[in-house]
Amino acid sequence: MTVLVTGGTGYIGSHTCLELLEKGWDVVAVDNLSNSSPESLRRVSELTGRPLPFFPLDLRDETALGQIFGRYAFDGVIHFAGLKAVGESVAQPLEYYGNNLQSTVSLCRAMVRAGVGRVLFSSSATVYAPGSPLPLGEDAPTGGCTSPYGWTKWMIEQILRDTAAANPGWSVALLRYFNPVGAHPSGRIGEDPRGIPNNLMPYITQVAAGRRECLTIFGGDYDTPDGTCVRDYLHVVDLARGHVAAMEYLLEHTGTETFNLGTGRGYSVREMVDAFERANGVRIPWRMGPRRPGDVAAIYANPAKSRSVLGWTAERTLEDMCRDSWNWQRQNPQGYET
Numbered sequence: 001m002t003v004l005v006t007g008g009t010g011y012i013g014s015h016t017c018l019e020l021l022e023k024g025w026d027v028v029a030v031d032n033l034s035n036s037s038p039e040s041l042r043r044v045s046e047l048t049g050r051p052l053p054f055f056p057l058d059l060r061d062e063t064a065l066g067q068i069f070g071r072y073a074f075d076g077v078i079h080f081a082g083l084k085a086v087g088e089s090v091a092q093p094l095e096y097y098g099n100n101l102q103s104t105v106s107l108c109r110a111m112v113r114a115g116v117g118r119v120l121f122s123s124s125a126t127v128y129a130p131g132s133p134l135p136l137g138e139d140a141p142t143g144g145c146t147s148p149y150g151w152t153k154w155m156i157e158q159i160l161r162d163t164a165a166a167n168p169g170w171s172v173a174l175l176r177y178f179n180p181v182g183a184h185p186s187g188r189i190g191e192d193p194r195g196i197p198n199n200l201m202p203y204i205t206q207v208a209a210g211r212r213e214c215l216t217i218f219g220g221d222y223d224t225p226d227g228t229c230v231r232d233y234l235h236v237v238d239l240a241r242g243h244v245a246a247m248e249y250l251l252e253h254t255g256t257e258t259f260n261l262g263t264g265r266g267y268s269v270r271e272m273v274d275a276f277e278r279a280n281g282v283r284i285p286w287r288m289g290p291r292r293p294g295d296v297a298a299i300y301a302n303p304a305k306s307r308s309v310l311g312w313t314a315e316r317t318l319e320d321m322c323r324d325s326w327n328w329q330r331q332n333p334q335g336y337e338t
């Protein structure tokens with residue numbers, strides 16, 4: 001079994017490459033390194049003791065991509081590559097539509113030409129229409145996305161559904177991630193955001209490391225038990241294993257299926273800060289700030305379908321997530337440049 005991983009040097013990509021190699025599958029990774037370092041995969045190879053061919057290329061370069069498909073006989077593809085900063089996508093929509101959509105079309109064309117018809121896609125809970133009752137099942141309404149980033153996920157889901165419908169024998173899984181956090185327990189790979197982190201957990205770990213002074217909590221007047229937003233945080237190792245389970249499912253099925261990858265349990269920002277302090281014995285100074293535009297009060301998954309159909313559940317606790325995030329940050333205070 002040989003899997004092509006796009007966006008393989010990134011945060012979730014690198015953790016997934018590790019799990020695929022641990023499973024005994026062969027992995028080939030590509031990435032244009034616009035938001036990551038090849039050091040992540042060097043470490044994955046070191047941790048697993050297995051080779052991991054990596055090609056620095058932009059997915060929109062169809063010639064270069066075609067050469068990779070010519071060189072290896074892939075049994076499946078996992079498509080992580082894309083730009084993912086929500087705020088940046090509002091400021092630079094064409095960058096996001098251009099990169100994320102063209103990359104996917106280019107990848108699908110290469111797959112059709114090579115006769116490879118099995119693909120997992122990194123979608124997001126952001127495709128769900130705001131205001132749906134919680135927990136969110138896969139059949140909840142989608143659309144009404146609050147950012148161009150969200151719309152690219154929504155559109156790519158449709159591109160893949162249409163491509164699968166036009167190519168009998170294709171099998172597609174649209175994986176809607178909730179909030180991945182944490183790092184591999186070795187502390188050798190983890191999330192390495194460039195610049196000021198947009199997301200909560202990397203911001204907390206950088207405050208803990210003294211790289212930032214204080215966390216700003218975006219809003220304390222939401223309609224939630226403590227007034228701060230509630231999200232479904234899941235450990236990146238559980239998420240990575242979800243990809244192994246989904247690829248095994250695709251080996252046996254054709255057509256398109258959608259799966260939520262989340263725990264089904266929501267935690268507030270205040271609970272996250274408390275849990276991080278408790279798990280690691282460090283203090284996180286914070287102050288209350290205004291709401292962040294585009295945020296919703298609460299969102300968490302109904303993961304029942306992933307459990308029953310894929311046999312996958314998120315097993316790691318909030319304490320594991322907090323401990324492993326800090327372990328990675330402490331060992332690599334400047335990320336992969338340390």
Ligand code: NAD
Nearest residue numbers: 007010011012031032034035036058059081082084122124
């Ligand atoms: P990441 O930025 O670490 O990884 C994405 C990788 O894609 C990067 O290494 C980047 O260099 C690469 N890339 C971007 N455009 C490319 C192109 N044109 N050609 C080749 N490579 C390209 O992000 P991540 O957190 O690992 O996310 C992986 C995927 O999961 C993304 O599609 C993201 O939108 C999705 N997702 C992430 C989250 C999250 O919270 N991290 C949540 C939901 C969905």
Ligand code: UD1
Nearest residue numbers: 086124126198199200203216217218229231269292294295
């Ligand atoms: C965000 C994106 C989502 C994307 C995901 C991963 C939005 C509206 N959603 O999810 O589309 O898939 O990132 O990239 O941007 N918070 C603070 N202080 C901070 C940072 C965050 O209080 O410094 C709060 C936020 O208001 C939110 C929670 O922490 O309530 C989680 O934020 P974040 O990690 O950015 O994830 P989401 O907003 O859920």
